[in-house]
Amino acid sequence: MRVRAAVVGVGHMAQSHLPNLAQFEDVDLVALCDVSEERLHATARQYNVPSVYTELTQLLDGERLDCVFIITPEWLHAVQSIECLRRGLDVFCEKPPSHNVEESKRMAEEAGISGKMLALGFNRRYRVTAIKEAFSENPPQMCVAEFIRPVDEYRPLINGSIHALDTLIYICGEPRSAAAVATYSDPEKHECIAASIEFANGALATLASGYGTQTSAERLSVYGHGVAAWWSGNSVTVRRGQASESFEIGDSVSLEDRHFIDCVKGEAEPIATIDDAVVTMEWAHRILAAAGINISQAPxxxxxxxxxxxxxxxxxxxxxxxxxxxxxxxxxxxxxxxxxxx
Ligand SMILES: NC(=O)c1ccc[n+]([C@@H]2O[C@H](COP(=O)([O-])OP(=O)(O)OC[C@H]3O[C@@H](n4cnc5c(N)ncnc54)[C@H](O)[C@@H]3O)[C@@H](O)[C@H]2O)c1
Structure with a gap:
């Protein structure tokens, strides 16, 4: 089967997906959509895409598609994903699912009603596959996840370090409780959050989300009975007793795009669904609330x-x-x- 795909939103993150889609031999990248005509035409030229649209509904009316990639700002994800699901299309939507929990749940409902796939762009899941496998039989005892960036960001735990929370949930399952402290002057731009999370399977985790710091870092360490595993950069190490094994990861967005296309073809199952994303969003909001941060539900x-x-x-x-x-x-x-x- 050849997969006919379109991309909505051709900004920064689309530049990580488009080279993959343009290279996959079983994908026809048939159309792009963006409100910026300049970016739209430049990107279509760059990837040799035949059709461009400035409105999603015109794209959906004008093209025969199997799937759509939604790579727009998060407060557009719900309306755009739901529109595509209602047209009977599989959807890949970048993270976070939306700008609030309520809309994320609406997306999950619509995915259920449509029977189509709504996969989310939590690409770190593809970096920690070997860690998840290492703990598939016995849950971890203790995890430490760090997500540190030298920049200011709007709602970091919803838009950036949500990756670290999602990875913990991917490996440990649903949390049971969370406590947190934070430093911030503007509730919408929290700087540092330290969260302690207890999971239903008994695992404990520390999540460190730091913004405006001196450096950038992203790491995950997971410890259990007789097994330890950690990820940083492009490799994962798993240690059992005295024996260590290291795995190179590859580009996680490329792995994610390949897997999504395989799912559209019916050859695989999504590993980051909208139902998974709702759980991650709910716990991101609970951690913010536990730290005393009351963010507005409006964007x-x-x-x-x-x-x-x-x-x-x-x-x-x-x-x-x-x-x-x-x-x-x-x-x-x-x-x-x-x-x-x-
Ligand atoms: N998974 C990751 O690691 C990762 C990294 C960065 C960004 N993201 C996510 O990707 C998404 C996009 O982020 P970005 O950094 O590319 O943002 P961006 O602002 O660079 O790009 C968004 C694009 O969407 C376009 N757009 C806006 N409104 C539109 C509309 N109504 N219809 C069509 N196009 C429209 C904009 O013109 C722009 O080109 C966000 O959800 C972000 O959180 C994910």
């Missing part, structure tokens, strides 16, 4: 978050309540799903 724009206006595609170079180019409201932007999906 917000600003530098480092929205880089382009979702209406006209103009650059956003500083925090603006309204787009400086088209004047549309950006600050309290929120669309009820019903208003978008007819």
């Amino acid at each position: 917000r724009t600003g530098r480092g978050y929205l880089q382009w206006c979702p209406y006209c595609g103009a650059d956003i170079v500083a925090y603006e309540e309204q787009c400086v180019s088209c004047g549309r409201e950006l600050g309290a932007w929120s669309i009820p799903i019903e208003a978008m999906v007819e």
Whole structure:
């Protein structure tokens, strides 16, 4: 089977997916969609994609597709994914599933109703496969997950270090309780969070999410009875007794894209579903609440978050309540799903 795919949103992260899709011999990358015509045409030229659209509904009306990649800002994921599911298409949606828990649950409901696949871009799952396998029979006793970035980010535990939480949940299963402390001045831009998580299988974990720090780091260490395993960079090491084995990981976005296409072809099962993502989102919010951080359920724009206006595609170079180019409201932007999906 050849898979006919389209990509919605051709910004930063799409540049990690598009080279894979363009190279897979069983994929026809038939169309791109973005509100920025300039980026759209440049990307179509770069990857030799025949059709471009500035509106998702026009893309879905105009193309015969098997699947769609949604790589837009997270507050568009629900409306766009649901639209594609309702058109009978399999969907790959970048993480996080949405900007709040409620919409993430709506996405899961719609996936269930449609019977189509809604896979989420938690690509770190593909980096820790050997660790998950090492603990498949006996759960871990103790895990330490670090996600450290030298930048400021909007809602880090929802948008960035959610990867570290998701990886812990992937390996240990559903949490049972969480306690947390945090340093922050703006609740929407927490700097450091230290969380202690207890899992239903008895495993304990420490999650360190640090932003605005001196350096960048991402690591996971997992310890159990007779087995220890850790991931950093491009390799995983598993130690049983005195014997250690190391595995090279490869590019996790490429592994993720290949696996998604195999799932569309019916040759594999997704390992990061919308149901998994709802669990991760719920616990990210519980950890924030445990740390006393009350984030708004509405999205917000600003530098480092929205880089382009979702209406006209103009650059956003500083925090603006309204787009400086088209004047549309950006600050309290929120669309009820019903208003978008007819
Ligand atoms: N898995 C990862 O490791 C990882 C890393 C970075 C980003 N992401 C996720 O990828 C998603 C996109 O992030 P990004 O960094 O590429 O953002 P980005 O701002 O660079 O790109 C988003 C693109 O979506 C386009 N867009 C906006 N509104 C649109 C609309 N209505 N229809 C079509 N296109 C529209 C924008 O013009 C832009 O080109 C986010 O959910 C982000 O969290 C994941």
